[in-house]
Amino acid sequence: MTSLRIYVVRRILLAIPTILILLTIVFVVMRVAGDPVSAILGGHAPAEQIERIKEQLGLNKPLYVQYLEYLWQLFHGDLGRSMIWGRRPVLVEILEHFPATLELSISAFIVSIFIGIITGVHSARNYNKPTDHMLRLYGIVTYALFIPWIGLILQLIFGVYLGWLPTSGRIDTLMEPKHITGLYVLDSILTLNIPSLISAIRHLILPSITLGIYLSGIYTRLTRSNMLEILRKDFITAAKARGLPEDTIIYKHALKNAFIPILTMMGLQFALLLAGAVLTETTFSWPGMGTFLAERIFYRDYTTVQGTIVFFALLVVSVSLIIDILYAYIDPRIRY
Amino acid sequence: MGESILEVKGLKVYYYTREGVVRAVDNVDFFMEKGETVGLVGESGSGKSTLGFSILKLIPPPGKIVDGKIIFDGIDLTELDEKEMREIRGKRISMVFQDPMTSLNPLMKIGDHLVETIMTHEEVTREEAEERALALLRDVGIMPDRFHDYPHQFSGGMRQRVMIALALALNPDIVIADEPTSALDVIVQFQILDLMERLKKQYNVGMIFISHDISVVAEISDKIALMYAGQIVEYANAIPFFEEHLHPYAELLLQSVPNIELSDQKLKYIPGLPPDLLHPPSGCRFHPRCPYAESICKEKDPPLLEINTGHFVKCFRYK
Numbered sequence: 170m171t172s173l174r175i176y177v178v179r180r181i182l183l184a185i186p187t188i189l190i191l192l193t194i195v196f197v198v199m200r201v202a203g204d205p206v207s208a209i210l211g212g213h214a215p216a217e218q219i220e221r222i223k224e225q226l227g228l229n230k231p232l233y234v235q236y237l238e239y240l241w242q243l244f245h246g247d248l249g250r251s252m253i254w255g256r257r258p259v260l261v262e263i264l265e266h267f268p269a270t271l272e273l274s275i276s277a278f279i280v281s282i283f284i285g286i287i288t289g290v291h292s293a294r295n296y297n298k299p300t301d302h303m304l305r306l307y308g309i310v311t312y313a314l315f316i317p318w319i320g321l322i323l324q325l326i327f328g329v330y331l332g333w334l335p336t337s338g339r340i341d342t343l344m345e346p347k348h349i350t351g352l353y354v355l356d357s358i359l360t361l362n363i364p365s366l367i368s369a370i371r372h373l374i375l376p377s378i379t380l381g382i383y384l385s386g387i388y389t390r391l392t393r394s395n396m397l398e399i400l401r402k403d404f405i406t407a408a409k410a411r412g413l414p415e416d417t418i419i420y421k422h423a424l425k426n427a428f429i430p431i432l433t434m435m436g437l438q439f440a441l442l443l444a445g446a447v448l449t450e451t452t453f454s455w456p457g458m459g460t461f462l463a464e465r466i467f468y469r470d471y472t473t474v475q476g477t478i479v480f481f482a483l484l485v486v487s488v489s490l491i492i493d494i495l496y497a498y499i500d501p502r503i504r505y
Numbered sequence: 506m507g508e509s510i511l512e513v514k515g516l517k518v519y520y521y522t523r524e525g526v527v528r529a530v531d532n533v534d535f536f537m538e539k540g541e542t543v544g545l546v547g548e549s550g551s552g553k554s555t556l557g558f559s560i561l562k563l564i565p566p567p568g569k570i571v572d573g574k575i576i577f578d579g580i581d582l583t584e585l586d587e588k589e590m591r592e593i594r595g596k597r598i599s600m601v602f603q604d605p606m607t608s609l610n611p612l613m614k615i616g617d618h619l620v621e622t623i624m625t626h627e628e629v630t631r632e633e634a635e636e637r638a639l640a641l642l643r644d645v646g647i648m649p650d651r652f653h654d655y656p657h658q659f660s661g662g663m664r665q666r667v668m669i670a671l672a673l674a675l676n677p678d679i680v681i682a683d684e685p686t687s688a689l690d691v692i693v694q695f696q697i698l699d700l701m702e703r704l705k706k707q708y709n710v711g712m713i714f715i716s717h718d719i720s721v722v723a724e725i726s727d728k729i730a731l732m733y734a735g736q737i738v739e740y741a742n743a744i745p746f747f748e749e750h751l752h753p754y755a756e757l758l759l760q761s762v763p764n765i766e767l768s769d770q771k772l773k774y775i776p777g778l779p780p781d782l783l784h785p786p787s788g789c790r791f792h793p794r795c796p797y798a799e800s801i802c803k804e805k806d807p808p809l810l811e812i813n814t815g816h817f818v819k820c821f822r823y824k
């Protein structure tokens with residue numbers, strides 16, 4: 170295990186330059202690509218007002234001072250203050266909306282992996298049979314679908330036509346569980362609040378399935394092709410020759426080996442998961458980061474938008490870090 | 506005469522490829538007794554592996570057992586379903602493969618391979634299985650402290666030792682070893698051969714030792730089965746085989762080996778091409794390369810006949 174620990178430390182240290190580069194890119198793009206002042210005030214504002222905004226944003230200082238101040242603030246966890254409505258700290262606002270997105274992303278992620286792996290394994294097991302052809306089609310079609318369109322269909326069937334499930338929001342009014350993590354499902358469980366739990370899950374189902382289906386196709390295809398490749402390997406034949414049961418061979422030997430590229434894909438897909446969450450949120454009026462970001466872009470809340478992008482960027486880096494560590498945990502060959 | 510353990514009768518295994526039917530094993534008969542080692546030799550592509558795999562019914566698609574019987578300990582394996590075969594595989598007939606580098610699960614510890622195999626076939630606790638796994642590793646010359654290592658930490662020779670331990674884990678009746686030393690370098694080859702010879706006696710297992718290298722087989726075998734183009738053309742005890750082989754193919758083979766002990770390049774210099782199993786020659790499959798071929802050899806397929814006691818040959822020169 171020590172080799173694993175060394176690997177983890179090394180990998181964390183390597184993440185630092187990545188983060189610095191990302192933060193620099195965000196800084197450059199936000200300063201160079203757009204003029205925040207005219208974005209906020211529109212084209213023809215009085216010079217005096219422009220000066221005031223510039224000072225407020227620190228834009229009158231030399232660029233390198235701005236850059237260092239930006240890093241210094243971030244280093245202290247300060248993402249600045251919103252430019253509208255009481256100038257609340259951006260981080261506070263993000264943290265208010267993030268749990269909703271996290272909850273949706275986690276459950277959509279689980280749905281997509283679950284569907285993708287089951288269909289992929291099933292497809293590989295029935296190689297070249299009708300089941301395989303159908304599931305391959307699924308793997309291609311879902312990828313080409315448009316999230317609001319999947320969402321709309323599900324809303325029509327399960328919300329409007331059958332009336333089984335709610336089509337918008339996170340939970341019924343006044344049902345919010347006591348705030349612990351901000352994830353309603355988890356908080357309801359922690360506080361043993363059954364009615365809230367049921368309400369939260371009912372609201373979560375359609376958005377998670379929408380996003381889950383959209384993301385599952387790539388896992389179906391990837392699982393299938395990796396399983397086919399692994400099932401041809403000598404060690405699978407050797408396992409059969411030892412008389413191991415088929416399920417042990419498929420799930421314990423083959424799937425675990427096929428899982429490494431799938432894990433990589435999970436890391437790569439994470440950015441898509443966030444982007445997908447943004448679209449899903451707007452389709453289902455889900456009060457998370459997507460809805461929040463769309464709203465603040467509309468209001469030209471410059472600092473909040475920048476802060477949110479920084480937040481997303483850090484999130485993507487941390488997730489890829491976690492994936493890499495998981496990787497080493499599963500595959501002993503990576504640690505050495 | 507010992508007790509018969511395996512009898513293969515009229516076995517045909519064909520691959521149904523896009524180009525046509527490859528008759529990889531075509532009407533093979535052979536038998537072996539408990540605890541004896543049969544060396545199965547033949548050129549590359551003569552169907553040795555196909556024959557070995559078909560005994561465990563592990564022919565990869567598009568291969569199929571088309572006809573024949575594989576009678577193991579009184580049971581015809583061709584009649585068994587997958588579930589029944591699983592109880593035979595590993596427990597009563599096991600296999601050692603050619604390439605030890607790819608035959609172990611890279612994500613699984615060495616010891617766990619053994620524990621899993623033992624626990625699949627026997628009702629034992631994990632502790633008991635681990636104890637047995639350690640004993641097996643010791644028998645094949647692997648230190649107990651390597652139990653928790655992964656395959657990539659082992660050399661080819663060490664991995665082949667693990668494969669041997671796995672094959673012996675449940676004290677099977679027969680181990681099918683498909684070119685177990687071909688992928689290893691020469692010194693390691695000798696070590697592995699020695700090990701197999703020793704363990705064969707210690708565990709009292711029968712063995713089908715497949716090789717294209719007749720000198721390797723000579724060392725370890727009680728009997729020799731010579732394969733040519735999907736058929737067994739000569740089958741005899743090892744000593745009579747080397748001293749008075751009958752088939753022209755055997756003659757040519759052994760001529761090209763000046764000294765069994767020293768050689769390592771054997772089956773190379775026989776004139777003519779190895780046969781194409783998609784379009785095998787008519788009559789006797791060896792006739793295009795045979796110095797003694799007569800007209801009957803082109804027309805009819807000779808039967809495998811017992812010429813002396815226990816010495817079978819498939820050639821019209823012997824009646």
Ligand SMILES: Nc1ncnc2c1ncn2[C@@H]1O[C@H](COP(=O)(O)OP(=O)(O)OP(=O)(O)O)[C@@H](O)[C@H]1O
Nearest residue numbers: 520522527529548549550551552553554555717782
């Ligand atoms: N999966 C397959 N599909 C089609 N043909 C195959 C397949 N496997 C083997 N064959 C063909 O069957 C014949 C016998 O092959 P096999 O592997 O049994 O020979 P072998 O004697 O073991 O040769 P080698 O010494 O190269 O291992 C060959 O002509 C080969 O091309």
Ligand SMILES: [Mg+2]
Nearest residue numbers: 553554555683
């Ligand atoms: Mg072979």
